[in-house]
Structures are given as structure tokens and as C-alpha cells.
Amino acid sequence: MLKIDLDTCIGCGVCEANCAFAAITMEDGQPVVNEKCTLCGSCVDNCEVDAMVIERETKVNQVDLVAWSGVWVFAEYRNGRITPVTMELLGAGRGLADTRGVKLAAVLFGSELGDTAKDLVAHGADTVYVADDPAFAHFTDDAYGNVLTDLIREHQPEIVLAGATAIGRSVIPRVATILGAGLTADCTDLAIRKEDGALLQTRPAFGGNIMATIVCPDTRPQMATVRPLVMTPRAADDTRQGEIITVTPLAMRMQSRVKVIESVIAESEQANITESEIVVAGGRGLDGEKGFQLVKDLADAMGGAVGASRAAVDSGWVGYPHQVGQTGKTVAPKLYVAAGISGAIQHVIGMQSAETIVAINKDPHAPIFDVATYGLVGDVFEILPKLTAKLNERKG
Amino acid sequence: MKIFVCVKQVPDAKDVRLDPKTNTLAREGVQSIMNPYDRHALEEAVRLKEQHGGTVTVISMGPPQAEATLREAISCGADEMALVSDRAFAGADTWATTYTLSMAIKKLGGADLIICGKQAIDGDTAQVGPGLAERMGMPYLTCVRKVVSVAGQVIRLERMMDDGYDLVEAELPMLFTVVKEINEPRIPSLKGKMKAKKQELVMLSAADIGADPDLLGLKGSPTQVVNVFPPEMRGERCLLEGTADEQVAQLATKLEAIL
Numbered sequence: 001m002l003k004i005d006l007d008t009c010i011g012c013g014v015c016e017a018n019c020a021f022a023a024i025t026m027e028d029g030q031p032v033v034n035e036k037c038t039l040c041g042s043c044v045d046n047c048e049v050d051a052m053v054i055e056r057e058t059k060v061n062q063v064d065l066v067a068w069s070g071v072w073v074f075a076e077y078r079n080g081r082i083t084p085v086t087m088e089l090l091g092a093g094r095g096l097a098d099t100r101g102v103k104l105a106a107v108l109f110g111s112e113l114g115d116t117a118k119d120l121v122a123h124g125a126d127t128v129y130v131a132d133d134p135a136f137a138h139f140t141d142d143a144y145g146n147v148l149t150d151l152i153r154e155h156q157p158e159i160v161l162a163g164a165t166a167i168g169r170s171v172i173p174r175v176a177t178i179l180g181a182g183l184t185a186d187c188t189d190l191a192i193r194k195e196d197g198a199l200l201q202t203r204p205a206f207g208g209n210i211m212a213t214i215v216c217p218d219t220r221p222q223m224a225t226v227r228p229l230v231m232t233p234r235a236a237d238d239t240r241q242g243e244i245i246t247v248t249p250l251a252m253r254m255q256s257r258v259k260v261i262e263s264v265i266a267e268s269e270q271a272n273i274t275e276s277e278i279v280v281a282g283g284r285g286l287d288g289e290k291g292f293q294l295v296k297d298l299a300d301a302m303g304g305a306v307g308a309s310r311a312a313v314d315s316g317w318v319g320y321p322h323q324v325g326q327t328g329k330t331v332a333p334k335l336y337v338a339a340g341i342s343g344a345i346q347h348v349i350g351m352q353s354a355e356t357i358v359a360i361n362k363d364p365h366a367p368i369f370d371v372a373t374y375g376l377v378g379d380v381f382e383i384l385p386k387l388t389a390k391l392n393e394r395k396g
Numbered sequence: 397m398k399i400f401v402c403v404k405q406v407p408d409a410k411d412v413r414l415d416p417k418t419n420t421l422a423r424e425g426v427q428s429i430m431n432p433y434d435r436h437a438l439e440e441a442v443r444l445k446e447q448h449g450g451t452v453t454v455i456s457m458g459p460p461q462a463e464a465t466l467r468e469a470i471s472c473g474a475d476e477m478a479l480v481s482d483r484a485f486a487g488a489d490t491w492a493t494t495y496t497l498s499m500a501i502k503k504l505g506g507a508d509l510i511i512c513g514k515q516a517i518d519g520d521t522a523q524v525g526p527g528l529a530e531r532m533g534m535p536y537l538t539c540v541r542k543v544v545s546v547a548g549q550v551i552r553l554e555r556m557m558d559d560g561y562d563l564v565e566a567e568l569p570m571l572f573t574v575v576k577e578i579n580e581p582r583i584p585s586l587k588g589k590m591k592a593k594k595q596e597l598v599m600l601s602a603a604d605i606g607a608d609p610d611l612l613g614l615k616g617s618p619t620q621v622v623n624v625f626p627p628e629m630r631g632e633r634c635l636l637e638g639t640a641d642e643q644v645a646q647l648a649t650k651l652e653a654i655l
């Protein structure tokens with residue numbers, strides 16, 4: 001609880017002005033805390049007379065913190081391959097484990113996994129727990145969740161990371177609920193707090209308009225899903241040594257109440273925007289399906305994938321798998337071209353880690369230019385065909 | 397079929413900003429709305445009721461103002477509404493929220509089917525659906541884009557995956573969360589609006605649902621927010637100059653190394 005010592009308080013109102021959550025109001029010259037308070041502590045830091053303290057009550061699900069040690073990565077395996085985010089998590093996890101002076105382990109479930117576990121070692125894991133069973137051929141929240149929960153209970157890692165993917169965001173909340181553990185969704189930054197070794201988990205909220213840093217001080221493991229394409233994988237080192245431990249879960253734990261009848265892969269080439277090195281994206285400025293074709297033409301000329309803002313997707317000019325941003329995909333290509341896109345924060349959040357960003361917009365004040373490496377102020381209907389022609393000409 | 401739909405009242409996220417100087421949320425003109433995904437959850441519930449019979453109850457955990465969102469849900473076809481509201485719930489993260497919602501739904505007699513939105517646009521966590529299902533002891537599916545069939549207790553659904561979709565089958569009782577593609581929500585009918593005005597609101601406090609106070613609100617939340625700040629922008633801003641032809645020529649040269 002936030003406690004205010006009214007004898008010390010001078011009624012200056014700094015706390016009210018600084019509260020991001022509108023949780024403090026001045027009434028008769030005294031601060032009053034309401035239910036919006038999240039105990040973020042910014043008022044305590046800002047109080048000049050030290051009249052405010054946060055008293056954290058002990059939680060019922062508190063655990064013996066020192067008994068939990070090590071960093072874990074949930075390795076996502078689908079359709080015969082490890083998803084790229086797994087390697088990114090191993091890169092991030094390696095850094096966290098080294099800072100904490102603990103081991104990095106990966107947990108791998110699937111069917112007919114072959115040598116996959118070795119790949120995880122090459123990318124930074126010290127230990128890999130592998131469960132290779134036909135029951136894991138399809139993803140189910142029950143089988144994956146049960147076995148992951150059992151392994152966490154047995155080995156007590158302090159941190160568990162998973163990709164913020166369809167699978168990670170589905171099964172990890174179940175595991176966290178069962179374990180009574182804190183879970184932070186869709187993190188874009190992870191760090192270790194110096195004082196106590198807690199995991200600092202930073203994520204966008206309110207559609208990306210604000211960033212929040214979250215900790216789970218009293219519970220273990222500290223769990224987070226991490227947005228794909230924000231962490232950096234390490235280069236594979238095939239000489240790295242690691243321990244591969246085969247896990248044989250009880251058949252009962254691999255049963256699922258949900259039956260997967262069929263798994264359909266339905267991603268067109270041009271929609272595979274997360275893995276393409278070049279993405280050409282269009283927005284409302286293209287003014288229709290016909291205009292949007294100009295974006296597709298440039299993508300073809302560049303050998304890239306087609307991206308889109310939500311405005312273009314909502315208008316039906318291109319399918320949802322192409323959407324970039326907060327509610328679409330995050331991309332980090334070598335080159336990102338934004339044509340007729342204003343650069344709303346919800347879009348920018350999904351593409352700002354591109355190496356080079358080219359923006360084409362007729363409005364010189366469009367916010368997209370704030371993140372652009374090269375900005376072209378002009379009409380997309382003029383510039384896009386010219387650029388496409390130029391590139392095709394150079395190709396010969 | 398007894399269907400519950402979880403709806404949340406949220407600030408319209410696109411208007412929420414953090415003032416970079418004072419680090420406070422700019423609150424002016426920010427409206428409270430029904431979480432957009434929950435509209436689709438509600439629509440799907442109403443369609444299922446229309447086809448297979450049953451009742452649709454909308455439930456929300458939130459401050460007293462959330463009543464407005466529940467009434468709106470009634471006008472869009474829900475039959476009953478419950479607001480779980482208590483100072484003790486303040487500061488709840490998803491772990492405490494799922495506990496509270498599960499206790500409330502049990503108190504109201506349980507459900508055959510619970511439908512949630514994929515995520516709430518304030519927090520974007522997408523954790524309440526799976527967590528609630530676990531607490532209810534129900535199987536669940538996230539990101540459902542189509543209800544294929546309901547035959548007795550057996551329900552077939554399509555769930556979105558990152559690389560396509562899965563066709564899956566489960567038995568009621570169960571829970572699923574929906575994406576926007578699943579349907580086009582209807583606008584309130586006149587009859588619905590009339591009903592919304594008159595409909596009785598079931599109010600439930602922490603004591604009413606028999607909740608353990610230690611598991612509620614901030615106290616029952618493993619996660620704590622320790623800092624909020626505005627997102628950083630990369631600031632390069634290099635505008636090319638000249639006519640369209642000149643700009644295109646400059647760009648083509650600059651991109652040579654990449655392409």
C-alpha cells in the first residue's frame with residue numbers, strides 16, 4: 001500500500017502532478033490515493049519531504065526465492081523446424097544467465113526432433129531438456145502446458161522465457177496460472193536489476209503509446225513472453241558443449257482435452273514478412289486496391305515481401321498476415337519501405353528496428369519521417385512507379 | 397447452453413499518451429469504450445445462442461462506471477449482466493483478475509462456454525482467457541477465427557497460428573478467445589436499447605463471491621509495475637531533396653549497397 005505521512009506532507013501537489021495513473025488527487029490540500037494506484041513508486045521518488053512510502057504486503061504465493069536458479073527458454077518447434085524466436089531468446093537468455101552467474105537451459109517438445117537439441121546448444125544453451133513424442137506432433141495447451149509445468153516444478157528455474165507467438169501466448173499463461181507465477185506479456189527488453197537480481201521486463205502498453213517496466217519480486221519463476229525479432233541471436237557455434245537430457249513424461253500428462261484434427265499452413269510467399277530481408281509496405285495513402293498494386297510491384301522489383309499498415313488491411317486492400325505493428329507483426333528487415341504510411345506509433349513499433357527505413361509521403365510533417373533513414377516527400381503515385389522502373393532498369 | 401462473455405471497459409488506447417516532460421498520462425479526451433475484441437466475443441455468443449438456444453451473460457470486473465459497457469452489451473443481444481466490483485480488486489494483474497472472474501462465474505452457477513476477446517487493448521496481454529480457463533478447469537483455445545460446428549457437447553473451431561490455422565475439436569464446457577476476423581458485430585437494435593435501459597445489473601463484491609482477500613487486487617498480483625516511460629524514437633530524419641526524379645535517383649544510389 002502507498003502510505004502518506006500527513007504530518008510531514010506539505011501539500012505541494014507534486015505527487016498528484018507526477019502520477020501517471022491519476023491515482024492521487026489533492027483534496028483540501030492533502031493527497032488522497034485512489035484505486036488506480038499501481039504502487040509504481042514515482043510519487044515516492046518525487047516527494048521532496050519524504051512523506052510517502054510504499055509498504056508491500058507479503059503475498060500468499062511467496063516462495064523461497066533462493067531455491068530457484070537458472071534461466072530457461074521454451075524452444076518452439078513447429079512444422080519440422082525451430083522457430084527463429086527461439087534462437088533470439090537463447091541470445092537474450094545467455095546474457096541474463098551470465099549476468100546472474102547461472103546456467104541457460106532450453107526445453108524442447110516435439111515429434112521426430114532428430115538433432116534439433118544440438119542446434120540449441122550451438123546457439124547458447126548449456127542444457128536442453130528434450131521430450132520427443134508423437135503426442136507433441138501438434139501443439140496443444142494441455143500436453144505442452146502440463147509437461148512444462150512439471151519440469152519447472154522439478155528443476156525450479158528463476159526465469160522462464162518464451163516467444164510471444166501464437167503458441168507462446170496461448171500456453172504460457174496457463175503454466176503461469178498453475179504455478180502462481182507472475183507473467184509479463186510481449187516484452188521488448190529484458191535486464192537484471194542490480195540490487196536484487198530481479199528480472200526487469202519492459203513492454204509496450206496502451207497500443208504502444210507507453211512503455212512499462214515490470215518485476216515479479218515475490219514469485220518464481222519470473223515468466224515472460226518476448227516479442228519476436230527484438231532480441232539478437234548469437235552466431236551458432238557447433239563446437240559448444242552442452243548436456244542433452246531426455247525427458248519421458250507420463251502418458252497421462254501428454255493427453256489433451258482438445259484434439260487437433262488438421263494443421264493448415266497458409267502463408268503466401270509475399271506474406272512471410274517476418275523473415276524477408278526487404279519489406280515494402282503501403283498505407284492509406286495508396287487509396288485503394290489498385291494503388292496498392294504499386295507497392296506489390298516495388299516489392300517484386302526489390303525481391304521483398306509486402307507489408308501494410310492497419311488502415312490498408314482494414315480497408316481490405318491486402319490481407320491481415322501482411323499487417324505490421326502493434327496488432328500485426330514485428331519486422332526487422334535490412335530495408336523497410338513505408339509508402340503512404342503516416343507513421344502512427346502503433347505502426348512504428350513494429351518496424352523501427354529495420355536497418356534502413358525509406359519513407360515516401362506527401363506530407364513533410366508526417367511522423368514516419370522521424371524514423372526514416374531516407375525520406376522522400378512526394379506523391380506515391382508518381383514516386384513508386386519511377387522507383388520500380390529505375391530498379392528494374394538497373395537489374396538490366 | 398449457458399454462455400458467459402467477459403467484457404472489459406478500456407480507455408481508447410489510441411488517445412492515451414505519456415507527456416514526455418512530466419511522464420504523466422495525457423488523460424484529456426480519452427474515452428472509455430468496450431474492448432473492441434470483446435465486441436466480437438459478444439457477437440459470437442449471441443449468434444451461438446440464436447442457433448442453439450441458451451443464455452448469454454456478460455460479466456466484467458471493474459469500477460462502477462463499467463456498468464455502461466455492460467448495458468451496451470445488453471443492447472447488442474446479451475441477456476444478463478454482472479459487474480464484479482470492489483475496492484479490493486484494485487491493481488489486479490491478470491493472475492488476480494482470472495481468480496476474481498472465476499470465483500464470480502462459479503458463484504453465478506458456472507458456464508458451458510466462456511468467450512473472451514483475444515486481448516484487451518489497454519494491456520494487450522492476452523492472458524486472461526487462458527488463465528480463466530485454467531481456474532475453471534476448462535480446456536481452451538486462443539485466437540479462434542471461426543466456429544465450424546456445434547453438435548451436442550462437441551464444438552469444432554479454427555484457431556489462428558502464426559503460419560496458418562489449426563482445425564480443432566473440444567468438448568463443452570470450454571473457453572475460447574476470438575480474433576476480429578470471426579464476425580462482424582451487429583449494431584444495437586431498438587429493442588436491445590430498450591432492454592438495456594431496464595435490465596437489472598447483478599453487482600458482486602469480494603465478499604459476495606467468497607474470494608480469499610489475499611488473492612485479490614495488488615496483493616494477489618505477482619507482477620508489479622516499477623516504471624512507465626514514453627517509447628523512444630529513432631531520430632534520423634534525412635529528407636532527400638529535389639524533384640521526384642532526382643529523389644528517386646538519389647535513393648536508388650543509396651540503396652545499391654543493400655539491394
Ligand SMILES: Cc1cc2nc3c(=O)[nH]c(=O)nc-3n(C[C@H](O)[C@H](O)[C@H](O)COP(=O)(O)OP(=O)(O)OC[C@H]3O[C@@H](n4cnc5c(N)ncnc54)[C@H](O)[C@@H]3O)c2cc1C
Pocket residue numbers: 206207282283284285286308309310311312323324325326327328329339340341342343344345346347350360361362363366378379380381409410517
Ligand atoms: C490498439 C491499436 C493498435 C493498432 N495496431 C496497429 C498495427 O498493428 N499496425 C498499424 O499499422 N496500425 C495500427 N493501429 C492504427 C494506427 O494508429 C494508425 O491508425 C495506422 O497505422 C494508420 O495507417 P496509415 O499510416 O496507412 O494511414 P494514415 O494515418 O491515414 O496515413 C496515410 C498517410 O499517407 C499519406 N498520403 C496520402 N496520400 C498520399 C499520396 N498520394 N502520396 C504520398 N503520401 C500520401 C498521408 O500524408 C498520410 O501520412 C493501431 C491502433 C490502435 C489504437
Ligand SMILES: Nc1ncnc2c1ncn2[C@@H]1O[C@H](COP(=O)(O)O)[C@@H](O)[C@H]1O
Pocket residue numbers: 401402403404431433434437455456457458490493497511512513514515516517519520521522523524525
Ligand atoms: N477486468 C475484466 N473483466 C472482464 N473481462 C476481462 C477483464 N480483463 C480481461 N478480460 C477478458 O480477457 C480478454 C483478454 O484480456 P487481457 O488478458 O487483459 O489482454 C479480454 O478481451 C476480455 O474478454
